[in-house]
Amino acid sequence: MIPGRVLFRPATRPGFVAPSLAATTYALRHRAPATARLGGQPTQLFRRCESTAGAVGSDKSGHIDAEANESILFFDNLFPLKVSSVLYWRPWETDELLKRFDSTSLSFLDPVSLVKRAIPESAPIKVTEILPRLKEGGAYVKFRYPSNMSAAEIEDEVAKSLQNKPIKPWFSPFRSIKTGLVLGRPWLEDLYRLPKSRLRVEFVPAKDSETPTELSQESLYSLFRRYGKISDITSQPPDSKVLPKFAYVDFVLVRDSIMARNCMHGFVLQEEGSKTATRLRLSFEQRVKPHHIWNWITNHPRIVIPILAAFLAAFTVAVFDPIREFFVKIHVQRSFEFTNSRLYKWLKRQTSDILAFRKHKDEDAGLHALFNHRKDLIDSIRNSLLESVDTFVVVHGPRGSGGRELVMDQVLQGRRDVLVVDCRQVVEARGEAGTIRKLANQVGYRPVFSWANNLSSMVDLAIQSTTGVKAGFSENLESQIVKILQTTAAALKDVSLAGRKKGDKDANLTDDAYLEAHPERRPVIVIDNFLHKSEEKGIIYDKISDWAAALVQSNIAHVIFLTTDTSFSKPLSKALPDRVFNQVTLGDLSPDVAKQFVVSQLEPEAESEEKEENGSAPAISEKQLRKDLQELDECIDALGGRLTDLQVLARRLKVGQSPKKAVSDIIDQSASEILRMFLLANKGAGDGDKKWSTEQAWYLIKEIASKESLRYNEVLLSNTFASSTTAGASNAEAAIESLANAELITVKSRYGRPATIRAGKPVYQAAFSRLLDDAVVKARMDLALLTELAKIEAKNIDKAETELSVLGSLPSQPYQAAGRINYLLAKLQSSQLKIMAFEKEMAGLKKVLAEES
Template structure:
């Protein structure tokens, strides 16, 4: 229907009155001419045709009414939130009016709700029903007697619903409402969901007339009848946006729906304005002021650290108790897992001889575990000396609650995330999110680059290790107190006093491979040392360090500066014990069934080996290092003779030395602090003398005047070679005194390398070349100083001695270079002739 016009007269100071009944009647009577009046054929109207797709006159989306027809909009017929889910297909058929006429008054049937909302006393006849699913209502077109106006019928229906509310099943708190449609409804099927805010656009009623804008008082008078209004917002005066508009905010969405469907397309003229205005209504998403969110986004320097602190506190409050629980359970079963994988019987038999020899050391460590002294137990020995086997298989055999932390796995892990994951796996710390550290680091970097402030989301390796070790300490304390009972005679003691009085209840923490590659990730060793110190000082656990490094006292003294360590030093085995160890390894694994059933005396394998008489001589060449002895025993068991086995071991060691120390680039590779020439100098001198004086080596030209970058510090070079186990530095009265081969077998390997003419010539040539460079540098210095002295205006007699000294030094260096070159010529000839 094309709306008519209504003139509003102000009746009160606060605003305009609502459309009067006369105005409504005027609006309903003054309609546009129908198509029949214009002489066009009129399409017969089917009152209950399908409503799917476009509806209205000529499928335009608008509803037209005949002169004797009016339209009501019934709200709250369908649920709003479920309209897009529920398929009300029954409302999209051509049987709506028939169903309305025959419908029951069931509260579950939407048609029944419409029928119940129209009292039987109402003198109207329903001619068409058009549902609006997404708006939860329906248009009802009806005819009425000539003696009643549509406004009177509206009043009767409103009063009936107020007196007897009809509440649908899906909304028991709001009844059905109905209002007369004054405008021209637009039945669009766009995806525009109802909102509580309506945008009221003022468009011209005629194309030639400019639009008129209504005041807030007029808008309030028009729309207040549909529901409570929370706010009315007019367009800013300086706005150039056309058409002019205003916002009307309803408290409830249902009220906004009722107002839009009844007033869309309504034409009115405010008193005092020249031109009428047509109201075009649409739903508008209300932009709510997010003051809190705006403050958060505008203050990242304050908010991001607060969020980081909150997340840290949350993870501590939630995950730390879970991790302590897992740690406790893991520690309780860890001891049985450690000792479940026992060595083979032959290994046990061989190690028994070793442990018998070291019985005093084992007893000493076990006694220390029964003391209450707050200090460390340090087991130090060269690599392969059997320190781990001695502690785990003898000292701690049968002991409960043992935790082993292998520093080698942590230090050699790739990246910080790998180190965190390895340490967490060793102590049973879970769940651990090592991958999240890299992600949070990238987020932290991005925030810092944009805001200029570090957010603190990421944690460095130091803080992550400290958190893991701190949680482990809490779990260890629970393990120490697990067997405490209320009936004990010392039940009144505090936890700390109880642990101090019962050292046998404390678990044992074994820190293996301490200071392995100490130059890498030194923070790991510092944190572990501090953690171990806290364990022993709090009487939570005993701590045993297993290390190959002789300088272990430096980092440990930082953690326990006022304590003396219980130190146990492991050396190589004596020839007698070494021979007994090898022979014991040759016992058969187990007796065969024939031997068990046969009572005749058995002949062991070692009695059948006549060549074992060579063992004494071979042991002297091999030395007493445990790992080398085990290799020898395995070779003997497969049938090799002692001499052949030892010779192969020596050749293998010589090849290892050649590859690691002589053919590498020395200080230029892997940040090593020694040169190839320095390594060969030690090999050659130790092969000839076995023992070298420490200071004598420091004063040699190869060490004191090395031309290799990174190897100029002689003491650092010797320390690096000792850590690489090429040599062993023996101390006397706390100072380094002598230098020996790193392992006993290396003494024989050094001699084997000297027997190789090509290797010897090549390495000697490298050493002589460096020595020649050193002398050439000395000559350059002497010549430079002589040039300065020669440039003086006169030759003072006081400079004569200095000149003679420089000339003598220059001559001496030249003679050395000539000798070196002569020797180098012979070495080059060997390299040219030998293959």
């Protein structure tokens, strides 16, 4: 029989001062109600000590059967806690464990040996069953004790033995084995429920017909404090409707909560003043940790989001910028190109006498004649690259004048550190992401996440709509362009200093002084197609100009601009306001050089074909093969010296056309191009973007065809330009500049001011005359021009009539107004006579249009 009184002493743990309630005695009896005293008053207490080891217990019922004079101890810290919870363990048979317990040769690694060592030999008990709890790291030990002792005394004796002689398993060198008497009715489930430091204590009725009593925090503290340090006890809110009622007991250590759960689960007690008994049902509960940091972050987005944006920016600079600078450097130095490797150069030297590489491109043939003609310009640009003056080199010329070939094939031939930025590809890219990607490809800037800007823009919009604060994750086009160019500038400086050695004479100089003293070490930046479509993306050209100015002023690199736009001085003057541009203007070739260029393009292919057919036979030149080559003199005069037109002529001559026929076809093609682009353009499409009118273009074509050269101010004062009725073409100077950029005309300057206007290229002079020879085109365009002039005069008449009506409404005609009235009448008469002459001429033009086809 279990004794009727068991002293519940929480003070058995060292350093614990128990409250008054903790010293209360509890009466426990097996399978029968017994009395216990809480505060000196009798209460009802029930306890059943039936338990099993889950599927291996008695009768597979999940409980352990305890007979008379039997009780259960729970030993903790026998197995590794975290390892045991995940490994599969084979259920041990009770007989096998008892045999191992009784064995005298147990290993120190065997948990059964730890149990045997934990029970002192002086304890008068007999172990009848051992049930391991692997996931909880302990074991139940059922024992039989003599009738003259109580289970509590056995527990005290074992606890004192473990306190005097601690037993520490091999996996836990800092915590010894603990034991506790099982006071409740443990549920030995084998579910995957891992131990936690929090216990959920539910108050359930001891009998189905009774109502349980919710225990206070003081009572819970007295019951559970003996098993370990309690960090907190949380009672159920009073207004909670959750049943059964419960409370949370939080232990500091998980091992203590395991001991409390295995010893107190199913414990039945009746508190003082209560008429019904209460059963404690314990389970492990995952503690919800307070996320103070996360809550603060989510509650203060206006502070956190800018900090996060700054952190991401700093991370990007620290991680990606060195990588991008590396890629820019190898792009400029061409370190990974096979043609720059020593192996390729060696193979080229060894096979140069065996293999003959002949160029097949017609555009490359005969360029030596052009370069010999422009040798002074080439030398001028080369000399500017050897100077330390912080200035730009601007190579300006009409389209097709060979500026790129001049710079890349002659000036920079054999130079290694050259970076070419083609503005055409950047400007013609679609969208901001495409612009950023193209610019990055031009300078070798990678990795570039152009797609991330769209995603960050959406995140910015979402955050701004919810918090009212712009996060700043996304960057606009301007900031990203500046970032790419700044990274490129840093890489270019490293390239400039790459050849510097410690043993040099000027090794003691600073980096800036070294770069200023050695201009030949600086890389060359070639900005091609500068101001191409400048009216669409002017911000790109502004940033490139500022970047180039910074490179030149810092002596980091030489900069060469290649442009066909006549207004290049505006953005460059803004970038370098106190510097003079080193301007190189490329004009058309003289007739002698143009003829030599055409002939030089014809000779190489004829010679190569002759060599292929006759072996070593003497080559017959193109001059000897063509009897009509003498026609080139007059054809060259009509065609002019534009490089692209001369190349077209050479290609036509190669296919067998005569010079006259080839030049005539080129002129006809140019006339059709002018007619389509400037005279018969669809007025409904893009009219708002044009700054010139069809009548203005025809006026220039007609006048240049007859005079070849027009005075700039004369054109400004003409009615077609000064008083245009077309929307967007009222500004005469803007119209002339727009037509010059479209290459219909060329504006020649004198002393920095515009002086004369000529055809856009020499072949256009002949094309203008060809258009005037077409009666239908001339009549149609003259009709449109006269119609606009008539509108201008009609507008002048309306103004005069309006002013005359105002003067006529005066009560008396003052003599001072007589002069003004006579002036208006004379102007009205002059305009009317002009309209009559225009209409008479227009009638003849309409007759031509009606008769001609």
